[in-house]
Amino acid sequence: MTRSTNAFVTRTIITPSPPPAGERGLGAWLRRNLFATPKDIVLTILALALLGYIVPHLLNWLFLQAVWDGTDRTFCATKVQGGTQPDGWNGACWAFVKAKYDQMLFGRYPITERWRPTLVAILFVLTLVPLLIPKVPFKGLNAALLLLVLPFISFWLLYGGFGLQIVETPLWGGLMVTLILSFVGIAASLPLGILLALGRRSDLPAIRLICVTFIEIVRGIPLITVLFMASVMLPLFLPTGWTIDKFLRALVGVSIFTSAYMAEVIRGGLQAIPKGQFEGADALGLSYWQKTRLIILPQAIKLVVPSIVNTFIGTFKDTSLVSIIGMYDLLGIVQFNFTDATWATAVTPMTGLVFAGFVFWLFCFGMSRYSSFMERHLDTGHKR
The missing domain is CATH 1.10.3720.10 (MetI-like)
Known part of the structure; x- marks a missing residue:
């Protein structure tokens, strides 16, 4: 065999070249996602026009002309309605939300006892968040605290008894x-x-x-x-x-x-699980509940x-x-x-x-x- 002496055959690995300048950056993204076809161009223009009409009015009502502080209706009513706002005024009355905020959180729960639902909320977050993070260990203990222990503690704190004032539901x-x-x-x-x-x-x-x-x-x-x-x-x-x-x-x-x-x-x-999974579990000699708990249910829940x-x-x-x-x-x-x-x-x-x-x-x-x-x-x- 003779050794090839073709000069066009390279013996070194060529580093990958960067993509063309026209395929990178914001312009390329806009062209691919918003202006790829004439239909996309028309829909994009219509959507931008609709947003340009709605967003300013929405921001104006929600923030710019909104009333943030006040003690009664006069702060959120026009002069014709007996308030202080000019005629034609149109904005949100966040002062109303601010005044009723505690009631929106706790209802008619006694003000002096509202530390109890607040404490329940803190305990709920402290037990729920670690359960939702996959890398946090001791999931079994965490689940037991959240699903078995916390409900009893929460009921005692919210309803009362054993030293706490009873608050009816x-x-x-x-x-x-x-x-x-x-x-x-x-x-x-x-x-x-x-x-x-x-x-x-x-x-x-x-x-x-x-x-x-x-x-x-x-x-x-x-x-x-x-x-x-x-x-x-x-x-x-x-x-x-x-x-x-x-x-x-x-x-x-x-x-x-x-x-x-x-x-x-x-x-x-369960219906999406292949029949072979059931047959394989049976071949291993697993009982019905072992098969369901260890093999079938984890796959079924993952799918849905x-x-x-x-x-x-x-x-x-x-x-x-x-x-x-x-x-x-x-x-x-x-x-x-x-x-x-x-x-x-x-x-x-x-x-x-x-x-x-x-x-x-x-x-x-x-x-x-x-x-x-x-x-x-x-x-x-x-x-x-």
Whole structure:
């Protein structure tokens, strides 16, 4: 064999060349994402025109012409309405939110005792955040503190007794009620939903029939009907003199309603597991519960994380329906304060609703972002 002497054959590795200047930077990004085709150009121009029209008015109403301080309605009313603002003024009344802020957080909870829900919130954050961070150790202990210990401590602190002043649940309200209802509903619906999903796929006809009947009945009626039945009809079936706290009835109603939807979400994940996973677990000699706990459920839950979080977000927003049965959550407190003559102005309702909507969005957006993080963290099967 003869050795090639072609001069055009290189014997060294050439370093990668940088991309062309036209394919880098802001201009290239705009061209690829906003001006790639004539259709994209038209839609981009229309979107920019719409934003150019809406954003200035929105900023003007929210911030520039908004009233930030005041003690009564005169600060947020025009002169025609008996206030101090010029005629034609149009801005948010954040002074109303500032004046009612504590009530929006705690409802009618006694002012001198509001350190108790504040302490519960701090304990909740201290136990929840480490559980959400994958690298933090002792997850089992952390989960036990959050799901088993904290509920009893929280009930004692919020309700009272054993040295603390008793605060009846009708005095609870605001964001505190929203968070309690949503957290209990979320924490209770996931294990109940898993059991219902497993029961619906059971080989035992009686268990399967019970689970299917429960799921289909609960999913077939709206949440407001469940809440009305728990609040109005349930006492009719109790013995004379017996009663169940209305707040507890709402907790049970929200948990049962959410668990039916969660069961279908989990069932979708179970059906997506290949049959070979079940056969492989059986070949290893694992029992039904070992197979389910160690092999099937982890894979099924991983597949349906977006749907689970979507159900959680829906539960968080649906808690506002408890105002129909006379419980004042965040939205209920905001609406209740619209009747306060001290702050009765044309812009007060819109300002309160914008504030409540922003709070709901903040929590829902946080759950959505954490869901995306968990999807990336658990996506181990498709890494390049």
